[in-house]
Amino acid sequence: MARVTFYSGEAVPLEMHKVRIVQKLALVPIERRLAAISEAGNNTFLLKNRDIFLDMLTDSGVNAMSDKQLAAMMESDDSYAGSATFTKLENKIKELFNKDYFLPVHQGRAAENIIARVFVTPGSVVPMNYHFTTTKAHIMLNGGVIEELIVDEGLQVNSTHPFKGDLNITKLRALIAQRGAGNIAFVRIETGTNLIGGQPHSLENIRQVRAVCDEFGLLLVLDASLLADNLYFIKTREAGCKDMSIRAITRELSDLSDIIYFSARKLGCARGGGICTSSKDAFMKMRELVTLYEGFLTYGGMSVREIEAITVGLDETMDEDMISQGPIFIEYMVNELARQGVPVVTPAGGLGCHLNALQFLPHVPQTQYPAGALASALYLAGSVRGMERGTISEQRDENGKETLANMELLRLALPRRVFTLSQLKYAIDRIVWLYKNRDLVGGLVFVEEPKLLRFFFGKLKTTSDWHSKLVAKFRADLGDSL
Numbered sequence: 001m002a003r004v005t006f007y008s009g010e011a012v013p014l015e016m017h018k019v020r021i022v023q024k025l026a027l028v029p030i031e032r033r034l035a036a037i038s039e040a041g042n043n044t045f046l047l048k049n050r051d052i053f054l055d056m057l058t059d060s061g062v063n064a065m066s067d068k069q070l071a072a073m074m075e076s077d078d079s080y081a082g083s084a085t086f087t088k089l090e091n092k093i094k095e096l097f098n099k100d101y102f103l104p105v106h107q108g109r110a111a112e113n114i115i116a117r118v119f120v121t122p123g124s125v126v127p128m129n130y131h132f133t134t135t136k137a138h139i140m141l142n143g144g145v146i147e148e149l150i151v152d153e154g155l156q157v158n159s160t161h162p163f164k165g166d167l168n169i170t171k172l173r174a175l176i177a178q179r180g181a182g183n184i185a186f187v188r189i190e191t192g193t194n195l196i197g198g199q200p201h202s203l204e205n206i207r208q209v210r211a212v213c214d215e216f217g218l219l220l221v222l223d224a225s226l227l228a229d230n231l232y233f234i235k236t237r238e239a240g241c242k243d244m245s246i247r248a249i250t251r252e253l254s255d256l257s258d259i260i261y262f263s264a265r266k267l268g269c270a271r272g273g274g275i276c277t278s279s280k281d282a283f284m285k286m287r288e289l290v291t292l293y294e295g296f297l298t299y300g301g302m303s304v305r306e307i308e309a310i311t312v313g314l315d316e317t318m319d320e321d322m323i324s325q326g327p328i329f330i331e332y333m334v335n336e337l338a339r340q341g342v343p344v345v346t347p348a349g350g351l352g353c354h355l356n357a358l359q360f361l362p363h364v365p366q367t368q369y370p371a372g373a374l375a376s377a378l379y380l381a382g383s384v385r386g387m388e389r390g391t392i393s394e395q396r397d398e399n400g401k402e403t404l405a406n407m408e409l410l411r412l413a414l415p416r417r418v419f420t421l422s423q424l425k426y427a428i429d430r431i432v433w434l435y436k437n438r439d440l441v442g443g444l445v446f447v448e449e450p451k452l453l454r455f456f457f458g459k460l461k462t463t464s465d466w467h468s469k470l471v472a473k474f475r476a477d478l479g480d481s482l
Ligand SMILES: Cc1ncc(COP(=O)(O)O)c(C=O)c1O
Pocket: 060, 107, 108, 109, 110, 132, 134, 135, 190, 194, 223, 225, 226, 263, 264, 265, 273
């Protein structure tokens, strides 16, 4: 994305791509939106696409693909074993990450399943900068526990820290001293830390984590699902990396890690995933599970067409014009909302714009899920679908007690190269309207609550008739507008 100075002085993010395939969208009236969100039990995962105007639920599997990716998909080589398409991906992984072994899996959480089954034992600990929902679930399913050692600024919604995803090295040393290195399954670093607002870590921090891992003989596992955004932030925010190429930063991060896994629904802009390592021992242990859970070693549950697209997508990730689009659009949205007084996570991160529901809806107690309520309200206000990233995304403890999230965020993901600036302006407008009418929004309570990963398919109802009040106010303020 070009940082072009406009003669008018306006700061406009300018796309370095053109749109050649489009998908028609529908914007249904607010009365239909009311019915749709009620049918969905106030869970935006359960809405149907036909009722959604701007789908900001996730960046997973929904990034725009390039002409080169689509072209590559046409010449895929399909076979159960030994496909040339797989060899292309294996070679690309070797070229970018310099790892000897690559295992394909159908998506990121499949990699987590395999890594957790191989390395997590009952009672073991996995220190990490911050958890991701599926990661934590897999570690716990295998009897392990997680320890989040993010720097203090990581949990401050507003900060000027450029790398809020860094792991606190002092806390890591203290944990090792307390639990013993032998009880640590591996150290996990998540690039572009998802649940705290897509916040990056620095390259320097990973060098320091590596030094501690070397000192105590620990494995370092890098979750590189959000690597594209993080690479951009290292290049632009880390003084020592300004003159490094994106390829060189990728290579150093990889050299510092023992195992890298990723969701190719995010990294590579297609649908799939993978694990790579240079450790033959780790590879051999994981290999059997790939054939058991995913498929043979030359497809791992992915379609060959997707494998072709991932290969090209990974290569395109090395292009700064490509990886800057997301962060610069997000920065535009975050700055514009902040300017109009809406509480957002700062500094702007990758993945999406994050609204701070605790500050947006201070009158809704955390036990009534402010981030979930905000997701429901914003869908009503603008047919914009976001994702709750707060207490609903946690799970109850073993005694059934609610685990209150560190942050109550509504994530508005900006899938890469998907939305236009006018669509962003529309979303900003509806968020600002909602903020002005925030007193009307109430809480939610579960009516159907699954035990595991309840945010995916749980259902909730409103604690009062606040939905209808919001609809009436919308009509009063905006007349017959959609
Ligand atoms: C950091 C991180 N790790 C792992 C995953 C899981 O990947 P997938 O959705 O492909 O299973 C995600 C997905 O959002 C993620 O953001």
